[in-house]
Amino acid sequence: MNLHEYQGKELFRAGGIPVPPGEVARTVEEAETIAARLGFPVVIKAQVLIGGRGKAGGVKVVSNGAEFTREAGRILGMDIKGHAVRKILVTPATEIEKEFYAGIVLDRKYETPLLMVSPSGGIDIEEVARQTPEKIMRLHLDERGLPAYRARAAARFLDDRPAVRKQLVDVLLKLARVYAEQDCSLAEINPLIVTPHGEVWAIDAKVVVDDNALDRHADVAAMRDLGAEDPGEVEARGKGLSYVRLDGSIGCVVNGAGLAMATMDMIQFHGGKPANFLDIGGSSNPDKVTAAMNILSRDQRVRAVLFNIFGGITRCDDVARGLLTALDRIGTKLPIVIRLTGTNEKEAREMLDARGMVALSDMDEAVRAVIARASEAA
Amino acid sequence: MSIFINRDSRVLVQGITGRDGSFHARGMKEYGTKVVAGVTPGKGGQKIEGIPVFDSVEEAVARTRANVSVIYVPAPLAQDAIYEAVDAEIPVVVCIxxxxxxRDMIEVSGYLQGKSTRLIGPNCPGLITPGECKVGIMPGFIHSRGRVGLVSRSGTLTYEVVWQMTRAKMGQSTCIGIGGDPIVGTRFVDTLAQFEADDDTDAIVLIGEIGGTDEEDAAALIEEFVTKPVVAFIAGQTAPPGKRMGHAGAIVSGGAGTAQEKMARFERAGVPVARVPSEIPGLVATALAARRRKATLKVVMGGKKSAGSKKKKAVARPKAASKTKKKAARPSRTNAAPKRSTTKRGAAKRPAAKKTARKKSRR
Structure with a gap:
């Protein structure tokens, strides 16, 4: 689960990392009250769950009330890469002398968290890694977490002033603790700044929490901002489906994540464009199939739907029953192509035949058929 | 032979009284697997599907000599279940x-260093040696006995490919699902080395997906050590970056882990890459035929050359087999202080397995 900057900062603050004051607002009026309390100059920062908001104009330093009202209004109405800005963070503008990067990410290869620090902060760390890899120091964390002596080595890499280094060590140790305690898969401060007075502050926060661990972090789970996510994806999650919206015209409902990806790939291979990733899992529950069809029917771009079911433990006749029940409930006009193979395939085929529906057994054939139906419907 | 499991494997089911555990215990038994015990703490003394249930893994192993465990417990309890199986020195543990x-898996991974257990999964369908032993949740009937090894990060996609191979009269030696999570006990490199060393496997099918670099590591290993033909398929060519595609590990992050990169890497390693799953059986057949032609040619040319190539092969094999160990996947931590023993899992595996065997024979 991706957190907003202001939510990540809450976790950082609770973990003792120095974060400047600031509050989040949903309206211009709310924002004005916050700005008045903080005093100018302030920064207005769009809170969206996508990167690149700075380049898109979603971050603005303002120095007076009139400018603030105008900019707050502009940013609150913005759309950044398809994400509507519904919240802004208002925080004091900080004088910056140096910008560092500090981030912890899961290193899958070494099966441990990896701390990366760089004196080139404020820009994309992947960019730094490409252009000037020597400016990144990497430290793997192990069962000890981050020992202080290694945090000191990282601080030495970043700054040569003892007073600044001391603060950096403190931030890095606390960052490592937040990462572990909150089950993060990413905890990033970019930039981690030093002011002209030699103070260290985390002025941004990017935190991703492991979805599988949310059960043990009720407070973090409650941070989920349903309004900032795709409504289809929110609904799918509520029904136990895994759904990701894409921009094509062919909807697909598949059992299993790998097969769902392969189905999307095959649609593209045969000249179509997939409208989504959708895994209904091992279940053949009619409620899940109904939910899936509801989500796809609401997507205006979907021209036809492919069901691709490999019956193993999941029985094909159960899926067919679920599909027929779902169609009775929602009565969609979308053309549907069904591919069923495996356990109880014959029974499923008979059930669908009786309702005038055709089930294919070959995946390639089914994909070609759904592409044809979609282009007829377009 | 086959890898990891065979007709003599004695299987223990952790979480056997649960819905999934009991259902799949029956499925495995019906397939012909020797399911010798179940474990659910507090429920010892019962029988499920005629299988005796014990309170602890230790007790179950002592009483039934189980040497493979399969775990069906709920996610919050999985770490403990794995620890219990590892501490009972079960050689193969499969976490479904x-x-x-x-974080639980990071801790498990650390604990497994230097231990004798081979962990497969979590979040995997398990593995099957057709006609001999099924440990997991896959439908048994789609498989057929044969000489192609298959390894995959997925569940139903694996079934799809297996089914296509079976229909193409291409049987399987062992099919193994290693799991779709970011951290899994057994990776592609581990299974490739096993298949390379397995006399009953002639060719290998590898089904990867977006996220991580395990496929790239596999390609590097193939380039250096694998003499058997490998055919690859990568799912997620159309997946958008930053979005998790069902599996926790299936995510393209920071521009890394794309299907395109992985496919290109395999092609560089000389591994044919199927564009769609239906191309896989054909590519395997072609690769095997090419290999046979080469072998025949060597025989026809006879004499020195044949002897030379044999010698070369004999050297290559044990080398690859030694790579069974996580070594290839885990180069020494350059920047990290290697406090943990650098002994690779498998390196300790063999002596420990022998030890267990001795213990058993004394009983």
Whole structure:
């Protein structure tokens, strides 16, 4: 689960990392009250769950009330890469002398968290890694977490002033603790700044929490901002489906994540464009199939739907029953192509035949058929 | 032979009294697997599907000599279940459970260093040696006995490919699902080395997906050590960056882990890459035929050359087999202080397995 900057900062603050004051607002009026309390100059920062908001104009330093009202209004109405800005963070503008990067990410290869620090902060760390890899120091964390002596080595890499280094060590140790305690898969401060007075502050926060661990972090789970996510994806999650919206015209409902990806790939291979990733899992529950069809029917771009079911433990006749029940409930006009193979395939085929529906057994054939139906419907 | 499991494997089911555990215990038994015990703490003394249930893994192993464990417990309990099986020195542990927190697996991974257990999964369908032993949740009937090894990060996609191979009269030696999580006990490199060393496997099918660099590591290993033909398929060519595609590990992040990169890497390693799953059986057949032609040619040319190539092969094999160990996947931590013993899992595996065997024979 991706957190907003202001939510990540809450976790950082609770973990003792120095974060400047600031509050989040949903309206211009709310924002004005916050700005008045903080005093100018302030920064207005769009809170969206996508990167690149700075380049898109979603971050603005303002120095007076009139400018603030105008900019707050502009940013609150913005759309950044398809994400509507519904919240802004208002925080004091900080004088910056140096910008560092500090981030912890899961290193899958070494099966441990990896701390990366760089004196080139404020820009994309992947960019730094490409252009000037020597400016990144990497430290793997192990069962000890981050020992202080290694945090000191990282601080030495970043700054040569003892007073600044001391603060950096403190931030890095606390960052490592937040990462572990909150089950993060990413905890990033970019930039981690030093002011002209030699103070260290985390002025941004990017935190991703492991979805599988949310059960043990009720407070973090409650941070989920349903309004900032795709409504289809929110609904799918509520029904136990895994759904990701894409921009094509062919909807697909598949059992299993790998097969769902392969189905999307095959649609593209045969000249179509997939409208989504959708895994209904091992279940053949009619409620899940109904939910899936509801989500796809609401997507205006979907021209036809492919069901691709490999019956193993999941029985094909159960899926067919679920599909027929779902169609009775929602009565969609979308053309549907069904591919069923495996356990109880014959029974499923008979059930669908009786309702005038055709089930294919070959995946390639089914994909070609759904592409044809979609282009007829377009 | 086959890898990891065979007709003599004695299987223990952890979480056997649960819905999934009991259902799949029956499925495995019906397939012909020797399911010798079940474990659910507090429920010892019962029988499920005629299988005796014990309170602890230790007790179950002592009483039934189980040497493979399969775990069906809920995600919050999976870490403990794995620890219990590892501490009972079970050589092969298969964790089916989906949704295990990454931190739990980081801890497990650390604990497994230097231990004798081979962990497969979590979040995997398990593995099957057709006609001999099924440990997991896959439908047995789609498989057929044969000489192609298959390894995959997915569940139903594996079934799809297996089914296509079976229909193409291409049987399988062992099919193994290693799991879709970011951290899994057994990776592609581990299984490739096993298949390379397995006399009953002639060719290998590898089904990867977006996220991580395990496929790239596999390609590097193939380039250096694998003499058997490998055919690859990568799912997620159309997946958008930053979005998790069902599996916790299936995510393109920071521009890394794309299907395109992985496919290109395999092609560089000389591994044919199927564009769609239906191309796989054909590519395997072609690769095997090419290999046979080469072998025949060597025989026809006879004499020195044949002897030379044999010699070369004999050297290559044990080398690859030694790579069974996580070594290839885990180069020494350059920047990290290697406090943990650098002994690779498998390196300690063999002597420990022998030890267990001795213990057993004394009983």
């Amino acid at each position: 459970t989906e949704g295990v927190p990454v």
